[in-house]
Amino acid sequence: MMRSFDKKESYDRQYSDTDLLKRFFKYLTPYLLLVSLIIIGIVASAIVTIFPPTMVQNAFDVLESNAEWMAVFPFALGYVLLSILLWIIQVVLGIIVTIVTQKVIKQIQIETYISLQDHDLMFFDTESTGKIMSRITNDSQELAEMLNIVSQFVSNFFILITVLTWMFVVNWRLTFVTIGIAPFVMIVALVFRKITRMTTGDWRAAIGEVNASFQESVSGISVAKAFGREKKSKEEFEVINFDTFRYAKKRAFAVMGVYPLMDGISVIGMFGITLYGSSLILGDLASPSVILLFLLLLNRFLYPLVRVASQYSTIQSGFAAMERVFSIIDAKKEITNPPDPVIKKIEGKVSFENVYQQYVEGTLVLKDINMEIQTGESIAIVGHTGVGKTTIASLLMRFYDIYKGSIKIDGVDVRDYDMQCLRSQIGLVSQDVFLFSGTVLENIKYGQPNATLREVQKVIDIVDAKEFIDALPDGLETELGERGKGLSAGQRQMISFARTLLSNPKILILDEATAAVDAYTEWKIQEALDKLLANRTSIVIAHRLTTIKNSDRIIVMDQGRIVEEGNHVNLMGEEGLYSELYETYFKHQSAEWISEISEVFTD
Amino acid sequence: MSYKKWFFKHLLKERLLSTILMIFLTIYIATTSITPFFIGDIFGELAKESRSFAIILRTALFIATAGVIRATADFIQSYMNEVLAHKVTKNVTEEFYNDLLGKSQEFFDRVKVGDVMARATYDTRQMNIFISPGLKFLFEASFTFIFSVSFMIWINPKLTLLLAAALPFYVITVYNYYRKLGPVSRAQVEQNSVMNTRLQESITGIRVIRNFVKENEEIEEFDFETEKLREINTKRGIISAKYYPVSITILIIALSFFWGANLVTNGVMTLDDLVTYVFLMMTLTMPTWQVGRVVTQFQIGMAAAKRIFEMKEREEFVPEPSTPIHWSGAQGLINFEKISFSYNGGSSRKKALDNINLQIPGGSTVAIIGNPGSGKSTLMKLLMRLYDPTKGTININGINIQDMCLSNLREHIGVIEQEVFLFSKTIQDNIAYGKADATKEEIEGVAKLAHAHEFISSFENGYETIVGERGVTLSGGQKQRIAIARALLVDPSILILDDASSAIDAETERKIQTAIANVLKNRTTFIITHRLATIKNADIIMVMRNGKLLDSGKHENLILRNIDYRNLFERFSELPPMKIQEGK
Ligand SMILES: Nc1ncnc2c1ncn2[C@@H]1O[C@H](COP(=O)(O)OP(=O)(O)OP(=O)(O)O)[C@@H](O)[C@H]1O
Ligand SMILES: Nc1ncnc2c1ncn2[C@@H]1O[C@H](COP(=O)(O)OP(=O)(O)OP(=O)(O)O)[C@@H](O)[C@H]1O
Ligand SMILES: [Mg+2]
């Protein structure tokens, strides 16, 4: 049994052939001139094609009448000249098709990429990188093959028409016999069309699966090593890889079957023509050379006919790829710029009004959040893990749209802001550190490529990163690997922190920004930061409560709700969740706790 | 072994497929080449005064039969060829994957995921295309050539001389074409990989891009790379469009015909022989064209094979001992002896670890502290043999870990990495990652220990919830708790918690620790943490700084003699005066 996996992604959709074609031709409109050249070339070569056989036929006629052998010279020459003309047309055609094809591929890739940049984060939460990549790189290539195939298709179609016309002129009786094959060819084409489309879609989806699995194995290699899971991973991969092979085999049956089948049909045609032609000659209704011409032309008729029919099924292959690419471009986007976006300098007043949020239908993560943060105020959000702190930060950045309520900055709903304007004025040091490959300096300057070295130096000092950066092999110019490989986790966090500080945001959100740093370094960063935060709105999220003690206001969350609010002293007085959290945290630091816990440990 | 040899080894391994392929290919070509004879026969018959319809009918039947056989054989050989191609691709991909998994961490530190992916997908596809239809074309072309030319020689050897005269021109044309295509094909696969890498990184870093509003710059950069790829592709396309040695074939056809006409008028050759001859000539047009395609696909296929092979062959793996000593997992002394280590195969001028000496009695709880980059994680990675030390040895229970099988060593060590990596599978699969046959009870048991059961149950699909890539759909603390559960499930002898609770609040952390301590009694536990309480209660505290082990011991002693250690606690507690001068 074939392992069944969900081949369709949630955003996959079906398009009709006409929609796909229309859309595909839209990509061609910028190259109308070239495309018309292609069409002219195709028509020209279709017309020229029929002449070389005529030359051969005439030459044989001449030979048969036992003339001087030099009499065939004009025909031989004609044959050469015409063939060379045909050849030149085809070279030029090939070049133009290449140029257009490559431009179209690029256009499609870029367009897909641009659409990715606009997709909701929700999309990336659920879709795997490997599969998305598979569509942009592999499927778009396949799609561009379409142009090649379509132009061949058109060209063959033209050849078909001209040859047919010519055949009519030469002998209409024979031509009818020839046309008799066409319906059979068409039926085969239609049958295979469906099979090809389906099997190709499955196969490409399976490739996406292999990509995704490969990609995840490579990214998570250290976990596989740590758990000695290599063998199991290999087994799993083998299964997925084998599935691809099986889908490929299925597809091969369809793709490879169509041409021979039509070839077989055309043989029948050849049989008919030979017989019927001969009887005509026997009845003196045609000359022997006519049947020769017919057999020659037959090749030029059948070959394109069979091609046209089988290409029709190859085009289906392209359609399948097209569908996969367009599905990505068209995937629904919820978070878009409003029609009249507000673009303005932010002061820094933030308010949450009855905010509800859910990521998954029916599971509320935030419930009725109400808070006001004044310009320049520094607040802290605390609470157990998974309570929704990071979510608050993401919502403020409009990474996700809220389910109910409204979030306002300076009195304007975040959904009314121009997204770029909004995000560029809020700085978020996120809990998950992500650095790009490139130098340390490039990473720090990521948000502010024009920053001066002095400014960079300043933020480096604030996050206390100077010492380790200086110790790196090439200092600021040290190349980092993907995700910042080459630095320790704490070092990466400091770089990510510096990166946000450099963009000098009006609102600063620190989501566990110093969680991977030791207490002493953290304390030094804190000291340096205090000055910087002076007239900025800041939101600090931290589990180490020492980090937040100095905030103007502390917001305590529990199960998606705000349960307490106030400054440290007040909250301690309330003896609620905060004081409980604080006690545990500080009991941690106290001497009594050691003896208590060590009893457990030495039990 | 060269990459070409490697590639052909894979190809030749599929003997059965290749044999069937060859048989049907021969039938296909034979029947194709024989058809012109029958046509010639018919024409000859028609040219006669006394035409016989019976003979014509018979010959036509031959044509039809040959045609049907041809079509069938063609289908089988094409299908076999395609299957062969996919089979080889499958095997190559698998071999590549398996080899990669055996590579050292060092290797993965250096490679880029996008590049690996380009090799695994695009490059294997290019090899695939070279086999089908590339090889198919090659076989067809050569068989057709051999058959047609043999028949031609049989009909009229003299006339065939013309063909022989043209052959050198043809070979030169193909060779030039072959040479021109080489560099551009290599550039093509390289650039494809660059583009892939770019794409991969920008998808994984999408949050940062959003955060810093860098969409436009990213698009510009991607545009730059695709533009480069486009240029290379166009160049390649133009080179192949210009290749059309068909002109040579055309010339030969005309010349043969011309000369043949002479022979016919002189009575040396019959007219129907000439017809057959010219038809045979024409069957050569296709192979000439096909050879061009083959060359194109060969060049790119080989450029691709080279890339896969080169990465595959990079000899970067942690060596396994030839006569391994088995470690049962029993507790015992862990001895770090004069450990020094630098990254990048020891070439990095900075030492990540510098002469670490320490003995840890089995069953101890060891806290490792130190500023960022002081080498805490590195030391643990050496213990797991993700890297081997540049100098020094690590012994567990008196066995040098380099004398143990990697799997033996790692199965007894449980680790919660500093940066948790979860797979985009269900939570259950993630927890059971290290022990695939774990029962539901076991999984829930460890989830409870890690205080993860509660939040997992609150999800709509519970343990069947699929977490996004790397666990994006979970909060920081949730991820860490699943990682803790995952490590606990394998019931390790040595547990390493590398900052495993940085995203967990103190209350939950304490509960987890108490739970772990109860279950993993007397296991050696390494805890890297910045939470002071956890540090204090450890049996041994290692204080590290810039790769050196500054001091080790118990809290009570360290607080009195180590300035780095004091610094950590300074702000939180009243400390007794230092006993030793600062600067020690
Ligand atoms: N992208 C997402 N898709 C689905 N669910 C999510 C997503 N992000 C977070 N959640 C869920 O929302 C809840 C709150 O998560 P959030 O990250 O806001 O917690 P947190 O307070 O930051 O926790 P921590 O202290 O552990 O970082 C969690 O139950 C989490 O599983
Ligand atoms: N893959 C790597 N390649 C090169 N250098 C590295 C690599 N990983 C870490 N380093 C360097 O080795 C040193 C020690 O790093 P390590 O990760 O062991 O620090 P750490 O003590 O765990 O720090 P943190 O508290 O930040 O996690 C650092 O200076 C770091 O820059
Ligand atoms: Mg969080």
Ligand SMILES: [Mg+2]
């Ligand atoms: Mg570390």
